[in-house]
Amino acid sequence: MLDTANDxxxxxxxxxxxxxxxxxAERLYGWTxxxxxxxxxxxxxxxxxxxxxxxxxxxxxxxxxTGERRQRTKAGRRWMVFTRLTLRARRTGAAAAVFAIAxxxxxxxxxxxxxxxxxxxxxxxRCPAASRTT
Numbered sequence: 063m064l065d066t067a068n069d070x071x072x073x074x075x076x077x078x079x080x081x082x083x084x085x086x087a088e089r090l091y092g093w094t095x096x097x098x099x100x101x102x103x104x105x106x107x108x109x110x111x112x113x114x115x116x117x118x119x120x121x122x123x124x125x126x127x128t129g130e131r132r133q134r135t136k137a138g139r140r141w142m143v144f145t146r147l148t149l150r151a152r153r154t155g156a157a158a159a160v161f162a163i164a165x166x167x168x169x170x171x172x173x174x175x176x177x178x179x180x181x182x183x184x185x186x187x188r189c190p191a192a193s194r195t196t
Contacts, residue, residue, distance in 0.1 A: 064084045067086045068165075069164060070087035070091060070162075071086060071162070071164075072087050072098075073161050074159065074160045074162065075159060076157060076159070076160065080095075080098040083098050087164070090143075090164065091135055091136060092136030092137055093136050097136075125148065126148045127145075127146075127147040128145070130142055130144055130145070130167065131145055141166055142168045143164040143167060144164070144167045145163070145165075146162065148161045148162075149161075
């Protein structure tokens with residue numbers, strides 16, 4: 063059932079080793095399950111070690127993290143993902159694994175950027191100071 067999801071769904075150890083990798087992850091990242099099980103590609107490593115200056119312990123105390131991140135596919139294409147991470151605990155309460163869901167938001171971000179450029183240029187065109195000549 064998880065393989066039918068459009069999102070990348072994967073589970074890693076706390077060190078980043080892949081335990082589960084769905085077909086959505088294969089489609090979005092371009093790496094097969096066999097490839098990520100043998101050697102985790104650096105281009106798609108999940109943010110279990112560091113998050114732009116935030117160490118894992120900073121978000122692991124809350125048990126989850128949600129945010130946007132830039133990544134590269136196996137083919138080198140840059141893309142934006144909205145990622146949700148949840149720590150899964152052992153019965154003892156100690157963290158055991160990271161459950162991740164990553165959604166491709168590249169097109170959404172491109173549309174937002176186009177909208178901002180278009181709305182900014184229209185507002186600039188209506189600005190009285192911008193249309194004056196001296």
